[in-house]
Amino acid sequence: MTTSEPSSGYVGRFAPSPTGPLHFGSLLAAAASYLEAKAAHGRWLVRIEDIDPPREPPGADTEILRALEHYGFAWDGPVLYQSREAARHRALVEALVSRGAAYACGCSRRALAGARRGPLGIIYPGTCRNGTRARRTAIRVRTTDAPITFDDRLQGRQTQRLESESGDFVILRRDGLIAYQLAVVADDAAQGVTEVVRGIDLLDSTPRQIHLQRLLGLRTPAYAHFPIAVNARGEKLGKSTGAPAVSLGDPRPLLLALLRALGQSVPADLGSASLASIWAFATRHWDPGGLAGRRQVLWMPEKIGYR
Ligand code: GLU
Numbered sequence: 001m002t003t004s005e006p007s008s009g010y011v012g013r014f015a016p017s018p019t020g021p022l023h024f025g026s027l028l029a030a031a032a033s034y035l036e037a038k039a040a041h042g043r044w045l046v047r048i049e050d051i052d053p054p055r056e057p058p059g060a061d062t063e064i065l066r067a068l069e070h071y072g073f074a075w076d077g078p079v080l081y082q083s084r085e086a087a088r089h090r091a092l093v094e095a096l097v098s099r100g101a102a103y104a105c106g107c108s109r110r111a112l113a114g115a116r117r118g119p120l121g122i123i124y125p126g127t128c129r130n131g132t133r134a135r136r137t138a139i140r141v142r143t144t145d146a147p148i149t150f151d152d153r154l155q156g157r158q159t160q161r162l163e164s165e166s167g168d169f170v171i172l173r174r175d176g177l178i179a180y181q182l183a184v185v186a187d188d189a190a191q192g193v194t195e196v197v198r199g200i201d202l203l204d205s206t207p208r209q210i211h212l213q214r215l216l217g218l219r220t221p222a223y224a225h226f227p228i229a230v231n232a233r234g235e236k237l238g239k240s241t242g243a244p245a246v247s248l249g250d251p252r253p254l255l256l257a258l259l260r261a262l263g264q265s266v267p268a269d270l271g272s273a274s275l276a277s278i279w280a281f282a283t284r285h286w287d288p289g290g291l292a293g294r295r296q297v298l299w300m301p302e303k304i305g306y307r
Contacts, residue, residue: 007076010042011194014068014075015184017049018060021245022067024254024299025199025229025237031258032226032288033197034073038279039286043076045191050083051183063245071251072275080191082183089178089186092216093139093171101215102141102171106134120204124167139172141212148207153224154292155200160207169208185209189218196221199228200295201236227291229261229299237299251275261297263290 014030016022022030037044046068048061065079082089096102105128116123124140143162151157162169171182188196188209196206203225213220229237237243246254252271259266259282270278 007043008041009194010037010040011045011192012037012040012042012197013045013047013188013191013193014073015047015049015187015198016064017052017055018057018064019052019055020057020060020239021063023237023239023243023245024258025243026064027067027071027246027254028229028258028261028297028299029197029199029226030068030071030073031255032224032262035262035282035286036195036197036224036288038283040195042195044074045077045080045193046073046075047080047082047187047191049180049183050081051178051180053083053177067246067248070248071246071255072279080187082178082187085183085187085190086178088190089183090172092186093178093182096141096171096215097139100142102139103128103168104132104134104137105140105168105170106132106137108174118165120166122167123165124169126168129168136174138170138174140168141171141215143168143211148210150206150210150220150223152203152206153222154288154294155203155225156293158203158206160204162207162211166208171212181205181208182212185212185216185218188221189213189216194221195224197224197226200225201228224288226262226288227294227297230296232298232300234296252278261299263288263294 012033014033016026034044050056050061093102107127112122115125143166145161145163147159147161149157149159169181170179173179206223210220231237231241235241252275255278256266256271264282264285264287270281
């Protein structure tokens with residue numbers, strides 16, 4: 001479904017990885033970015049981040065799009081498939097390598113098993129910074145310890161020192177696939193995205209993305225990281241925690257639950273309104289301020305709580 005409403009300069013997006021059907025957690029991220037964009041009279045794009053074929057069941061992309069339509073989301077313009085942008089992604093990697101900003105790394109997972117770990121995972125110790133003889137290589141981008149700081153609209157000021165917190169990170173994998181950090185930066189820029197609204201699980205990837213934007217001379221969008229939906233055990237709802245696909249029955253009860261999970265007050269009689277009226281109401285009254293500093297929304301069908 002597409003719309004062609006007049007638009008402010010705001011461009012938002014929802015960028016699912018088609019690793020399975022849409023579940024409540026991903027629908028929550030979609031709704032947050034949609035309402036932000038609609039309330040700002042902006043455009044809202046959908047991008048399928050299909051850059052990891054081994055993890056993508058066939059047809060997951062169409063299932064996601066069908067579910068979005070079923071819940072009344074209307075996106076602007078054609079859906080962008082990242083897999084079709086591989087040549088452009090690679091050109092950016094090559095540009096970084098030719099400037100010496102990125103380099104080939106021959107370290108296998110096993111070779112890095114003993115490396116120090118931090119909250120972001122393994123901290124790359126810089127083994128291949130000065131060259132490698134390995135034949136199969138990944139490409140890593142150089143980092144420094146200059147602090148990278150940004151102001152997240154919901155989570156406040158964030159700072160990371162990449163060299164000591166992640167080390168030089170992978171932008172092209174050893175198997176030849178583009179890494180998420182590079183692809184997301186390339187396509188947010190190519191699509192003119194001005195506001196990145198997504199789940200808080202990606203908050204700590206943002207400084208790596210800002211680092212790449214700076215190296216590539218790309219504009220840094222504004223960021224708002226929303227709480228993610230978790231189950232009673234505090235686990236992120238997702239494929240690995242067995243979150244069920246959202247139902248394709250009457251979308252309204254779940255949509256209302258979604259709005260409540262996003263901290264919106266929803267009049268009891270809204271449930272009998274049309275899908276379009278529910279979205280219109282939600283857009284008009286959208287106020288995510290109550291979610292500031294929240295990291296998790298506890299999602300159980302009959303109960304919503306925050307942490
Ligand atoms: N494709 C990522 C995911 O599904 C989201 C990327 C983003 O919003 O930056 O988790």
